Amino acid sequence: MANNNNGKKTSEIIIDTLIKQRVKHIFGYPGAAVIPLFDELLKRKNEIYHVLVRHEQCAVHAADGYARSSGKTGVCIATSGPGATNLITGITNAYMDSIPLIVITGQVSTKKIASDAFQEADMMGITLPITKHNFQIRSADKAEEILLKAFRIATEGRPGPVYIELPIDVQYETKLNNEKSLSNIQGFNPVMKGNSKQIKTAAELISKSKKPLFFIGGGVILSDACNELHKLISLSKIPVVTTLMGKASFPETNELCLGLIGMQGRKCANYAVQNSDLLIIAGSRLSDRATGKFNEFAKKAKIIHIDIDPAEIGKNIPAEVPIVGDVKSVLSDLFYALSRISNKMPYKNWTGKLIRMNKKCSCSLDINSKLISHKKVLYELQNILNDKDIIVTGVGQHQMFAAHFLKRNLPRTFITSGGLGTMGFGLPAAIGAKIANPEKRVFLLDGDGSFQMTLQELATIMQENIKIIPIIFNNSYLGMVAQWLRLFNDNKLSNVSLQNPDFVKLAEAYSLNGIKVTRSDEIKNAIDQSINEKNTTVVEIKVNPDEDILPMLKSNTSLDKLFGPCVPDNYFKEE
Amino acid sequence: MQNHVISILVNNEPGVLAKISGMFYRRNFNIDSISVGSSEKYGMSRIVISFTGDSNEFEQLVKQLHKLIEVVKIKKLENDSLVRELCLIKVYYNDSKAREDLISYSEVYKNKIIDISQDTITLQIIGDPDKVNNFIKLISKYKIKEICRTGTTGMNRG
Numbered sequence: 001m002a003n004n005n006n007g008k009k010t011s012e013i014i015i016d017t018l019i020k021q022r023v024k025h026i027f028g029y030p031g032a033a034v035i036p037l038f039d040e041l042l043k044r045k046n047e048i049y050h051v052l053v054r055h056e057q058c059a060v061h062a063a064d065g066y067a068r069s070s071g072k073t074g075v076c077i078a079t080s081g082p083g084a085t086n087l088i089t090g091i092t093n094a095y096m097d098s099i100p101l102i103v104i105t106g107q108v109s110t111k112k113i114a115s116d117a118f119q120e121a122d123m124m125g126i127t128l129p130i131t132k133h134n135f136q137i138r139s140a141d142k143a144e145e146i147l148l149k150a151f152r153i154a155t156e157g158r159p160g161p162v163y164i165e166l167p168i169d170v171q172y173e174t175k176l177n178n179e180k181s182l183s184n185i186q187g188f189n190p191v192m193k194g195n196s197k198q199i200k201t202a203a204e205l206i207s208k209s210k211k212p213l214f215f216i217g218g219g220v221i222l223s224d225a226c227n228e229l230h231k232l233i234s235l236s237k238i239p240v241v242t243t244l245m246g247k248a249s250f251p252e253t254n255e256l257c258l259g260l261i262g263m264q265g266r267k268c269a270n271y272a273v274q275n276s277d278l279l280i281i282a283g284s285r286l287s288d289r290a291t292g293k294f295n296e297f298a299k300k301a302k303i304i305h306i307d308i309d310p311a312e313i314g315k316n317i318p319a320e321v322p323i324v325g326d327v328k329s330v331l332s333d334l335f336y337a338l339s340r341i342s343n344k345m346p347y348k349n350w351t352g353k354l355i356r357m358n359k360k361c362s363c364s365l366d367i368n369s370k371l372i373s374h375k376k377v378l379y380e381l382q383n384i385l386n387d388k389d390i391i392v393t394g395v396g397q398h399q400m401f402a403a404h405f406l407k408r409n410l411p412r413t414f415i416t417s418g419g420l421g422t423m424g425f426g427l428p429a430a431i432g433a434k435i436a437n438p439e440k441r442v443f444l445l446d447g448d449g450s451f452q453m454t455l456q457e458l459a460t461i462m463q464e465n466i467k468i469i470p471i472i473f474n475n476s477y478l479g480m481v482a483q484w485l486r487l488f489n490d491n492k493l494s495n496v497s498l499q500n501p502d503f504v505k506l507a508e509a510y511s512l513n514g515i516k517v518t519r520s521d522e523i524k525n526a527i528d529q530s531i532n533e534k535n536t537t538v539v540e541i542k543v544n545p546d547e548d549i550l551p552m553l554k555s556n557t558s559l560d561k562l563f564g565p566c567v568p569d570n571y572f573k574e575e
Numbered sequence: 576m577q578n579h580v581i582s583i584l585v586n587n588e589p590g591v592l593a594k595i596s597g598m599f600y601r602r603n604f605n606i607d608s609i610s611v612g613s614s615e616k617y618g619m620s621r622i623v624i625s626f627t628g629d630s631n632e633f634e635q636l637v638k639q640l641h642k643l644i645e646v647v648k649i650k651k652l653e654n655d656s657l658v659r660e661l662c663l664i665k666v667y668y669n670d671s672k673a674r675e676d677l678i679s680y681s682e683v684y685k686n687k688i689i690d691i692s693q694d695t696i697t698l699q700i701i702g703d704p705d706k707v708n709n710f711i712k713l714i715s716k717y718k719i720k721e722i723c724r725t726g727t728t729g730m731n732r733g
Contacts, residue, residue: 124590128597133644153644187647311638
């Protein structure tokens with residue numbers, strides 16, 4: 001397995017092992033408790049490139065954006081105490097969306113741990129509920145073994161962040177024994193292959209159902225199963241809905257793709273789920289945002305639930321046919337099971353009906369109002385976008401507008417914070433995505449509130465000479481909260497109005513460019529200009545502050561309670 | 576609602592108990608008892624957990640436990656399994672009659688008298704949790720100074 005590191009310092013072993021794991025980029029921020037590691041990074045800078053961010057939270061988000069956009073494992077590093085606690089939001093964000101990360105921090109020396117030393121924080125305790133696993137390295141002899149295990153745990157089975165704590169004295173320690181490091185972990189054997197009997201049952205149910213529907217979550221993208229899904233849908237002609245994390249797992253311009261499901265879902269997608277008689281759920285943990293009220297979710301449907309994490313099956317919604325396994329393997333097996341039996345597609349009418357509903361569901365985004373509509377921006381953007389371009393979003397109204405209306409056709413081209421809904425995720429994640437995909441265009445869609453939570457990363461963009469295309473939807477509001485207050489709080493707007501800086505001047509302060517857009521007819525030129533500039537050019541678009549993202553659901557109501565001007569009263573009653 | 580007992584083999588690493596109890600807290604599981612000790616395997620401990628809940632909750636508990644990397648093996652104890660608990664009870668007695676009564680109750684329950692002082696008697700009870708509960712109920716008319724229970728431990732037959 002690994003070669004002998006005898007005589008090497010822990011810090012050297014760590015960086016060496018990262019390089020051997022083909023880690024090319026690492027995001028971080030130095031401090032007293034990680035000096036040996038950073039010394040090593042300096043020595044090996046031609047093999048592993050460290051991106052210096054401006055806040056540790058952004059180191060995790062950048063590593064996260066790097067991982068989401070590339071499928072690789074993101075790695076980040078920070079010092080002990082405040083450096084480490086600043087990571088928490090980022091780690092939780094990655095944990096909620098099952099993103100593979102290795103998070104390394106320093107710690108005070110082993111002799112001082114538990115003495116409340118300077119910059120000591122109980123990170124082993126703090127990270128317990130927000131990581132897939134955590135390790136403390138207590139000797140040089142264990143360093144390589146723990147790192148190898150951490151990579152396995154982060155990537156195998158359901159992915160997730162793994163935290164590693166490295167006390168400062170251990171970083172200086174030298175490996176003494178000759179033992180080779182092993183990465184086998186007793187009791188860690190994720191089930192990859194689905195039960196063939198269950199898969200056969202699923203295939204039979206599909207061939208007999210009248211209203212089947214694929215319900216796809218982010219797991220399909222994480223396990224690189226989009227080709228398998230595509231083959232299965234081409235064979236079966238069953239329509240598909242996706243969760244926010246599953247967006248773009250199947251081409252959204254395909255007529256069988258009904259698009260986003262859930263609280264901010266498309267009406268035809270929500271209709272399909274509530275009227276389906278067989279839901280084939282793959283790689284989704286069935287979050288409340290995707291399902292609406294649990295006990296009114298897809299009441300007419302039998303449920304086939306495919307997931308690598310058995311704990312997700314039956315957690316929120318009971319399943320008739322549970323299939324534990326890697327979605328890639330299960331969808332491939334399901335394809336063969338389905339092609340072997342005679343499938344006369346008794347659901348042809350249903351598919352036809354949903355395709356028709358899908359076509360009618362798409363409204364025009366080309367709105368030329370005096371105050372700029374979010375939709376108009378997306379309309380112009382959609383015309384500019386290529387399939388390979390990467391979209392990264394912040395969190396808020398702009399995110400949901402984009403998730404609902406923007407059509408994406410390739411996996412890993414729509415990067416967004418799902419489970420945790422972390423404002424400020426966008427800018428650092430876009431930096432990570434660009435570093436992982438230097439040849440691709442990376443667009444950041446952000447809100448004025450969300451952007452300002454991590455705007456200091458403009459300095460990282462300046463220093464690293466990173467070229468992204470940031471588009472700020474500026475409505476001078478915390479738009480999503482304002483919308484909730486308008487709709488559900490008698491229009492009493494508490495603390496959601498934002499007095500903002502001039503984003504163009506702000507960009508200029510960081511030696512970047514900026515363009516302000518105040519009229520609909522300027523949008524296209526501004527985005528084009530931002531694309532063509534050598535420097536990152538912030539496009540600030542003044543959008544209508546009173547625009548709501550509709551349709552939507554009230555919290556804890558069922559999917560067919562979707563409301564909005566485009567949803568007719570009897571839409572969900574129709575058979 | 577039903578009582579379930581499971582026996583878990585875990586890698587004996589620092590923090591393993593914190594991880595397990597943290598998960599119970601995070602997932603809202605209410606544990607009746609938990610007992611931990613070394614096992615027949617080097618470097619591994621066995622944890623026995625007694626839990627009351629419906630079958631869905633129990634299924635989630637087992638699945639969530641499986642996700643913890645330190646957990647190597649989980650075994651559900653059957654209804655006829657060998658389940659034991661150790662309980663120490665220190666009881667006040669006012670007179671020799673009370674003392675004699677406590678001693679004779681203890682004989683029936685095959686308890687051990689492990690300490691006696693001017694005004695207290697300390698008993699050791701070993702048995703399944705029902706037996707322990709019944710004995711505590713039996714002597715509840717006396718003033719109990721202290722009760723210490725280990726929690727359930729056990730294994731399947733054969």
